[in-house]
Amino acid sequence: MLLTATNLRRAYGPLPVLKDISLAIQAGEVVSIVGASGAGKSTLLHILGTLDRPDGGAVSLAGQDVFSLDDKGLARFRNEKIGFVFQFHNLLPEFTALENVCMPGFIANRPERDVRQRAAELLNRLGLADRAAHFPSQLSGGEQQRVAVARALVNQPAVVFADEPSGNLDSRNAEELHQLFFDLRDEFGQTFIIVTHNEALAALADRTITLLDGQIKMAE
Ligand SMILES: Nc1ncnc2c1ncn2[C@@H]1O[C@H](COP(=O)(O)OP(=O)(O)OP(=O)(O)O)[C@@H](O)[C@H]1O
Numbered sequence: 001m002l003l004t005a006t007n008l009r010r011a012y013g014p015l016p017v018l019k020d021i022s023l024a025i026q027a028g029e030v031v032s033i034v035g036a037s038g039a040g041k042s043t044l045l046h047i048l049g050t051l052d053r054p055d056g057g058a059v060s061l062a063g064q065d066v067f068s069l070d071d072k073g074l075a076r077f078r079n080e081k082i083g084f085v086f087q088f089h090n091l092l093p094e095f096t097a098l099e100n101v102c103m104p105g106f107i108a109n110r111p112e113r114d115v116r117q118r119a120a121e122l123l124n125r126l127g128l129a130d131r132a133a134h135f136p137s138q139l140s141g142g143e144q145q146r147v148a149v150a151r152a153l154v155n156q157p158a159v160v161f162a163d164e165p166s167g168n169l170d171s172r173n174a175e176e177l178h179q180l181f182f183d184l185r186d187e188f189g190q191t192f193i194i195v196t197h198n199e200a201l202a203a204l205a206d207r208t209i210t211l212l213d214g215q216i217k218m219a220e
Pocket residue numbers: 012017035036037038039040041042043044
């Protein structure tokens with residue numbers, strides 16, 4: 001298994017949000033996480049993505065028991081092994097598309113030439129070769145989100161987590177982005193775990209995990 005979560009629990013003060021979550025995800029799967037607003041989807045994604053620690057339980061990712069790492073070790077692991085795509089792209093406005101894509105590679109101290117080459121290849125693959133020198137404000141919403149996908153992939157992560165990745169896009173751009181996830185899975189075996197309210201995207205996924213009241217709802 002690429003990712004295994006065992007008996008995850010998380011509360012905010014007295015409010016239990018994740019009650020007892022266990023799941024396993026294989027390399028090359030595209031998994032969607034769905035559920036009503038407030039069901040705990042983002043909380044679960046943040047814990048699986050090591051951005052937040054659970055109150056109890058464990059996550060093993062690419063053979064690493066992630067929460068046994070201290071904060072510094074966890075930050076390094078996250079940068080090298082995990083890519084993120086959020087609803088709002090979070091690109092750095094003062095850097096070009098190419099520089100934004102390079103950033104996780106620079107943070108990981110990879111050789112600059114290799115990082116720049118991989119970033120350029122990714123922008124090319126995502127149809128953005130002629131946008132590499134543009135700043136985020138000079139790109140359309142769909143282009144900005146594809147730059148964010150390229151940035152998520154630059155370190156060849158074990159898994160990409162996406163939280164409402166198409167939530168801010170019109171339906172045409174959303175559809176293109178969804179197709180891109182599946183193309184990248186087919187081409188590179190890239191694993192994606194996607195929180196979404198978008199029913200079309202959830203329906204396309206290999207598997208859907210439904211959260212209900214802090215627990216995984218069993219398929220009927
Ligand atoms: N930092 C926080 N402090 C306190 N409560 C929080 C915090 N983050 C989330 N919550 C609460 O935890 C519950 C689950 O939130 P979460 O964002 O995980 O839900 P979600 O399923 O992603 O919802 P949505 O679909 O609306 O984004 C909600 O009741 C929310 O108000």
